[in-house]
Amino acid sequence: xxxxxxxxxxxxxxxxxxxxxxxxxxxxxxxxxxxxxxxxxxxxxxxxxxxxxxxxxxxxxxxxxxxxxxxxxxxxxxxxxxxxxxxxxxxxxxxxxxxxxxxxxxxxxxxxxxxxxxxxxxxxxxxxxxxxxxxxxxxxxxxxxxxxxxxxxxxxxxxxxxxxxxxxxxxxxxxxxxxxxx
Amino acid sequence: xxxxxxxxxxxxxxxxxxxxxxxxxxxxxxxxxxxxxxxxxxxxxxxxxxxxxxxxxxxxxxxxxxxxxxxxxxxxxxxxxxxxxxxxxxxxxxxxxxxxxxxxxxxxxxxxxxxxxxxxxxxxxxxxxxxxxxxxxxxxxxxxxxxxxxxxxxxxxxxxxxxxxxxxxxxxxxxxxxxxxxxxxxxxxxxxxxxxxxxxxxxxxxxxxxxxxxxxxxxxxxxxxxxxxxxxxxxxxxxxxxxxxxxxxxx
Numbered sequence: 001x002x003x004x005x006x007x008x009x010x011x012x013x014x015x016x017x018x019x020x021x022x023x024x025x026x027x028x029x030x031x032x033x034x035x036x037x038x039x040x041x042x043x044x045x046x047x048x049x050x051x052x053x054x055x056x057x058x059x060x061x062x063x064x065x066x067x068x069x070x071x072x073x074x075x076x077x078x079x080x081x082x083x084x085x086x087x088x089x090x091x092x093x094x095x096x097x098x099x100x101x102x103x104x105x106x107x108x109x110x111x112x113x114x115x116x117x118x119x120x121x122x123x124x125x126x127x128x129x130x131x132x133x134x135x136x137x138x139x140x141x142x143x144x145x146x147x148x149x150x151x152x153x154x155x156x157x158x159x160x161x162x163x164x165x166x167x168x169x170x171x172x173x174x175x176x177x178x179x180x181x182x
Numbered sequence: 183x184x185x186x187x188x189x190x191x192x193x194x195x196x197x198x199x200x201x202x203x204x205x206x207x208x209x210x211x212x213x214x215x216x217x218x219x220x221x222x223x224x225x226x227x228x229x230x231x232x233x234x235x236x237x238x239x240x241x242x243x244x245x246x247x248x249x250x251x252x253x254x255x256x257x258x259x260x261x262x263x264x265x266x267x268x269x270x271x272x273x274x275x276x277x278x279x280x281x282x283x284x285x286x287x288x289x290x291x292x293x294x295x296x297x298x299x300x301x302x303x304x305x306x307x308x309x310x311x312x313x314x315x316x317x318x319x320x321x322x323x324x325x326x327x328x329x330x331x332x333x334x335x336x337x338x339x340x341x342x343x344x345x346x347x348x349x350x351x352x353x354x355x356x357x358x359x360x361x362x363x364x365x366x367x368x369x370x371x372x373x374x375x376x377x378x379x380x381x382x383x384x385x386x387x388x389x390x391x392x393x394x395x396x397x398x399x400x401x402x403x404x405x406x407x408x409x410x411x412x413x414x415x416x417x418x419x420x421x422x423x424x425x426x427x428x429x430x431x432x433x
Contacts, residue, residue, distance in 0.1 A: 045231055045311065086234060089398040111397070113231050148235065148307055150222040156306040157215035160299060164208045168201060 027058030028098070032122050032135035035107070043143045044115050050108045052122040052135055056098040064127030068092040069108045074139075075116045086113050115144030185276035186283040193254070193288020197295055207299060210246050214303040217242060221307060232311020236304055237396045240321050241389050243300040245361045247329040248385070250296065251289050252357055255336025255423075256349035258285045259430050263344050268430065282337060282427045289333040293326065313396045320395050324388040324409070327416035331384060332357060334419035341426040360385035384415035 035049035042048060050069070056062050069091055071082040084091050088110045096104055108122070122135040197203035221235060258281075262268035271281065301318065308314040332353065340349040363386045366376070380386040387408040394400040 086231075086393075086397050089394070089400060111231075113234065148222050148230070148232070149310060152309065153218045153222045153306045156302045157218045160211045160302060161208060161215055164204060164211055164299075168204045168208070171199060171201065171204065 027056065027060070027129065028062060028124065028133060029053075029055040029057050030122065030124055030133050030135045032120075032138060034138055034140075041143060042112055042140060044112050044145050046112050046142075048110045048112065048140070050110070050120060050122075050138065051105060052108065053103055053105045054098065054124055055103040056100050059100055061100060062098040062126045062128070065096040065098055065104070065124065066092065066094050066126065067096075067104075067106060067122055067124045069110075069120065069122050071110075072119045072121075073116050074119055078116070082118070084110075087111055112142045115142045117141050185274075185280040186287065189281060189284025190287030190291065193285060194291035196288070197292045203292075206250065207295065210250075210296060211299055213242070213246065214239070214300060218303055218307060231397075232308045233313055233397045236308035236311065236314060236317045237392050239300070239304055239307060240317055240325075240392045240396065241364050243296065243304075243321060244325045244328060244385070244388055245357075245364060247293050247296050247325060248332040248357055248361070249354070250292055251329045251333030252336045252353040253350065254285070254289050254292060255333040256340045256346050256353060258282070258337045259341040259427070260344050260346040260349050261340070263430070264346060272430070279424070279427075282334075282423055285337060286330060286333065286423075289330060290326070293329045297322065297325070313399060316399075317392065317396045320391055320405075324391050324405075324412050327412040328384050328388050331412070331415045331419040334416070334423040338419065338422040338426040341423070341430040344430070357385075363389050382411075384412045387411040 031053045033051055035051060038048045039046050052067065052069075054065070054067060069084070069088070071084060071087065073080050073082050088108065090107075090109055093104070093106050098104055106122075108120075110120075117139065118141075119137045119139045121137045123132050124134075125132045197207070217239065221230070259268060262271055300321075304314065304317060304321075308317065335356070336349055336353040339352055340346065343349055343352075360383050363380070363383070380390065391405045391408045394404060395402075
């Protein structure tokens with residue numbers, strides 16, 4: 001029995017060492033943190049900024065580097081990736097080259113379009129490797145707010161057509177008067 | 183008064199004084215009212231960002247403006263021909279360019295009136311958000327060449343075919359194709375074909391500019407390529423209208 005335990009211990013140690021070794025061979029380090037100016041309790045319409053730092057920890061240059069930001073909504077029952085079309089005009093960095101030891105710091109601005117709970121992550125890959133590296137995720141909550149004020153919309157929505165109808169009635173009356181005078 | 187101003191004055195008066203023009207304005211304001219009321223009455227839509235709503239409404243205003251220009255442009259030659267007034271008009275001692283110039287000024291006035299009608303709606307949905315001023319500025323800057331371009335194009339087809347119906351159908355079909363980005367989501371437009379169409383479609387160019395300046399707050403310097411596209415569209419349609427107007431279909 002002890003013999004089997006020893007064998008299992010040796011195998012586990014080998015797997016652990018292999019995993020640590022593989023992690024140590026990762027050619028880059030990726031970090032993500034929020035900007036210190038970000039609001040602590042963001043509301044729809046606020047702007048957030050995240051900063052990613054990519055460091056080439058390997059011995060070879062990393063060429064054709066692509067980094068992109070992803071946002072995932074994690075509201076219960078509404079878990080889904082978010083199309084960043086309206087959230088950000090800066091969604092990726094492409095074609096960069098990182099020499100060994102060199103780092104690339106990138107700011108990711110974002111405008112909060114919709115309320116809910118979200119997680120943001122930056123992913124990186126390059127031309128040579130077949131791996132996608134991901135940064136630590138950052139979770140944040142966006143408070144909802146009603147952005148359209150019905151008190152402003154209703155008078156305009158009713159008033160403008162009424163004004164045009166009034167103009168039509170005025171025109172018609174004037175034409176009738178002109179005809180009557182003739 | 184110069185002949186083109188006289189024609190422009192008569193065309194403009196149709197928009198503001200005739201029941202037909204006012205009816206169009208009433209339909210246009212009814213469309214914007216329905217859109218605004220839908221936004222405030224729907225819980226999901228009422229949470230849309232102000233800038234997003236202003237962007238959507240700007241696209242709607244642009245589409246309605248282009249539609250009106252297509253109608254007025256289609257009537258420019260073929261309508262005169264069908265009413266039997268084209269030949270006397272062309273025989274009148276006026277410069278050859280006065281007729282298209284007067285008609286175009288009339289379309290410009292109609293677009294100006296529509297812009298004025300749309301302004302309170304844009305204010306109502308966007309005043310508490312960002313970039314309302316930019317939205318109005320870029321709607322004028324990009325909307326005017328797009329709208330006038332459709333008007334000139336309709337004028338060219340109208341002079342070529344001599345039929346209001348043929349001109350109206352072909353121009354509106356093209357307008358529907360051009361305005362499809364209003365309905366097609368950005369995901370579908372991200373394909374190679376979508377991007378290629380966006381690159382040559384002046385309507386999509388104007389919409390992408392609205393998106394860029396209203397939602398993403400990007401500067402004018404980022405819009406030059408799209409500005410070039412809409413100006414090129416206007417110039418091409420103007421040249422087509424001038425060429426066809428020099429030799430309209432009398433048969």
